[in-house]
Amino acid sequence: MIQSSLESLPPGKRAKIVGYMKGGGWTYRLYQMGLTPGAVIEVVANYGKGPIIVRVMGVEIAIGRGIARRIIVEPL
Amino acid sequence: MKKYIEVAVLGQPNVGKSTLFNILTGKKVRVANWPGVTVEIHEGERIHRGHVIKFVDLPGIYGFSTTTIEERIARKYILSRQPDVVLVLVDGLNPERTMYLLIQTLEITPNVVVAITKYDVVHAHGIHINYKALEHKLGVPVIPVSATSMQGIMHLLDVIIDVAEGRKGRRDLLEVDYKELNVFIESVMEVLEKLDTSKIGFPKRWMAIRLLEGDPEIEGIVKRTLGEEALNEIINIREEIKRIYKRDPAELFSSRRFEYINELLKGIIIRASVEAKHKFITKYFYHPVAGPLISTSILLAVFIFAFTINTGFPFDIILEELGYHEIAVALEEYSIGGLMEKGFSILSGFLYKIMGESMSSHLLIDGIIGGVGAVLAFLPLIMVISLMLAILEDSGLAPRIAVGLHSLLNKIGVSGHAVFPIILGFGCNVPSIMATRAIPSLRERMRLIMTLPFIPCQARLVVILAFASALKGLNGALLILYGYVLAFIVFAIINRLLYEYDKKKGVVVEPDILLELPPIHKPILRVIWWHVWDSAKHFLIKAGTIIFVLSILIWFMTSYTPELTYTDDVSNSIAAGIAKVFAPILSPLNMSENVGWIIAFALLMGFIAKEAVVGSLTILTEANSAREAIRLLGLIDSQIAAITVFTILYVPCLATLAVIYFESRSWKVALLTILIMMSVAYIGMLITYFLSLII
Incomplete structure (x- = not known):
């Protein structure tokens, strides 16, 4: 089980959300948007700069790097 | 006997709420984003089978937490107003995620009707929903609807009446099974036992859940009513969950809710795998270099297009420079603005012919037609810009532009979320400032509230164009460009x-983005037209009320002396008396005394509504158009440029100021905004003046 942060996932990669690192006021909004632990996400775009685009429950969501850094995932 | 039914319309962002609201209410919509009134909600009525149904459009939200003000507004509305029916929209293309709001709604009210949107395209996406089974499981009516094909709309209205009159729907609140968390909910409910919820209007179980998730507003209520000790007891229960499960309780509750939805939808929703169409174009928005380029290009194209069909700008100037003088003149003359100007001048001439020279003809022609007409001439421009902005918003392009510009905006300390308020600001600063509510970071929001009034709204565009039209050739275009860039x-x-x-001060949160990107789709014509009509109506009402009254007032102040006798010489008028006090402020611009006070007066009037700057000038000079008025004043190019810059930056209009206060709830913020704007405008004016003198 290798865990990493969402920020480092390449485009096309699928991963399961494991948890969140502390800090930032965004966590509750992430939950509401379906990004709860256990949810499976797919990276749509990640250029190493600027927001990362993921697909979760069929919806595309843009996530800023600061937030993405705190999302711990387990690549599938 | 007619009966009045109140329906609150609720849905997550991008589920098609504004479209459905528009269809349900038709044209009878009261848009409440106008002077001072802090009504933040659209309302519309419809008569169906002898019942008057009032729809209230609540903000698009993800849930009932306190993450944004919009969430607080929505939950407060439902809990305190107790509407007869809450219509909850679930996205047919994305039912699992958007049901999250539905089940939370069912925890606070049983009077729910569910509309599954986008019915016409659900099948094409390989999604099959058993609506009857879903209805059975939820205990509330579930109606598939389509705003494009109008399927299900009449049935939805019938069902709303049925639920309002108690023939359908559930009686009790939904109790979501939170599994291992249920015992903790019960312990909190025991603490809340003594609480008289009839006064507060919040259901006890919901309060308990929210307390466990951490809700500062409800914690406040508990502290006020049951005391600090009870609150501490509840916080201890919350800490216990953390200790046992090593997780944030809010996370656990959210996970359980989605699990509940998944169990609920088992066998009800079947997804056939349909090959998702790859949208290569949208990917470029996310690219660090292409993204900002495409985003700014789109926004620029929107404005160039709007300018061209209204004023011929900038193609008239390009043609002129290339030597095609006749085509340039024709383009200008037959642009919408040129035609309107001609129309008003013919009308004034005609009225003078039949009415003769009298005080009433002066009031009507110079005062009302001069003032209101000078502003009304810009209606087409305003409609075209709203059309373009509505297309951006309804097509799903706007959020992509937000992503494309996020990194660029980071450099000035805001996030891509600021794109919506900024774009709206080009229309009107009032909705622009209200749109900052969706921004989760409070400090970022406050900074935007104080700076958004710098974005030149359409009223100021009217002023910029009027002044630019008085400049020759390329200079006019340069002034417009300079004004916007500055x-x-x-x-x-x-x-x-x-x-x-x-x-x-250490209160900063790094600006970050978290934004849903709905699929790109063809905008619905009806919705686009609704937006355009909305802003046209807003503008017409403003021209018909504020500008109309101001025009009469300005005419009166310029036609009467302080002793209240009629005068033909404006320099003896009340207006001159007031304005001459302020005129010295503008003395660095070296205007003659006669011109100086006229400009000062126009700027004073502009504080009430920016368009009044143009209206005042036409009334004071008895001109037919703004262009003529400025020519009559005999200003040199540098003075025109300096005054334009001052008008763009100097102070938010009254309506904007009121919104700044109501949104920030702080006089300090409102006054600080004026102070910042005034000083920036004055410096900008001086720099512009001296710079243009050198050039």
Whole structure:
């Protein structure tokens, strides 16, 4: 089980959300948007700069790097 | 007997709420984003089978937490107003995620009707929903609807009446099974036992859940009513969950809710795998270099297009420079603005012919037609710009532009979320400032509230264009460009400075983005037209009320002396008396005394509504158009440029100021905004004046 942060996932990669690192006021909004632990996400775009685009429950969501850094995932 | 039914319309962002609201209410919509009134909600009525149904459009939200003000507004409305029916929209293309709001709604009210949107395209996406089974499981009516094909709309209205009159729907609140958390909910409910919920109007179980998730508003209520001890007891229960499960309780509750939805939808929703169409174009928006380029290009194209069909600008100037003088003149003359101007001048001439020279003809022609007409001439421009903005918004392009510009905006201390308010600001600063509510970071929001008034709204565009039209050839175009660029630079610099200030105080949260990107789709014509009509109506009402009254007032102040006798010489008028006090402020611009006070007076009137700057000038000079008025004043190019810059930056209009106060709830913020704008405008004016003298 290798865990990493969402920020480092390449485009096309699928991963399961494991948890969140502390800090930032965004966590509750992430939950509401379906990004709860256990949810499976797919990276749509990640250029190493600027927001990362993921697909979760069929919806595309843009996530800023600061937030993405705190999302711990387990690549599938 | 007619009966009045109140329906609150609720849905997550992008589920098609504004479209459905528009269809349900038709044209009878009261848009409440106008002077001072802080009604933040659209309302519309419809008569169906002898019942008057009032629809209330609540903000698009993800849930009932307190993450944004919009969530607080929505939950407060439902809990305190107790509407007869809450219509909850679930996205047919994305039912699992959007049901999250539905089940939370069912926890606070049983009077729910569910509309599954986008019925016409659900099948094409390989999604099959058993609506009857879903209805059975939820205990509330579930109606598939389509705003495009109008399927299900009549049935939905029938069912709303049925639920309002108690023939359908559930009686009790939904109790979501939170599994291992249920015992904790019960312990909190025991603490809340003594609480008289009839006064507060919040269901006890919901309060308990929210307390466990951490809800400052409800914690406040508990502290006020049951005391600190009870609150501490509840916080201890919350800490216990953390200890046992090593997880944030809010996370556990959210996970359980989605699990509940998944179990509920088992066998009800079947997804056939349909090959998702790859949208290569949208990917470029996310690219660090292409993204900002495409985004700015789109926004620029929107404005160039709007300018061209209204004023011929900038193609008239390009043609002129290339030597095609006749085509340039024709383009200008037959642009919408040129035609309107001609129309008003013919009308004034005609009225003078039949009415003769009298006080009433002066009031009507110079006062009302002069003042209101000078502003009304810009209606087509306003409609075209709203059309373009509505297309951006309804097509799903706007959020992509937000992503494309996010990194760029980071440099001035705001996030891509600021794109919506900024774009709206080009229309009107009032909705622009209200749109900051969706921004989760409070400090970022405050900084935007104070700086968004720098974005030149359409009223100021009217002024910019009027002044630009008085300049010859390329200079006019340069002034427009200069005005917008300067406004943007000022917006950026002040934002950055405020950001640095916040940073120093240590209250800064790095601006970040978290935004849903709905699929790109063809905008629905009816919705686009609704937006256009909305802003046209807003503009017409403003021209018919504020500008109309101001025009009469200005005419009166310029036609009467302080002793209240009629005068033909404006320099003896009340207006001159007042304005001459302020005129010295403008003395660096070296205007003659007669012109100086006229400009000062126009700027004073512009504080009430920016369009009044143009209206005042036409009334004071008895001109037929703004262009003529400015020519009559005999200003040199440098003075015109300086006054234009001052008008763009100097102060938010009254309506904007009221919104700044109501949104920030702080006089300090409102006064600080005026102070910042005034000083920036004055410096900008002086720099522009001396710079243009050198050039």
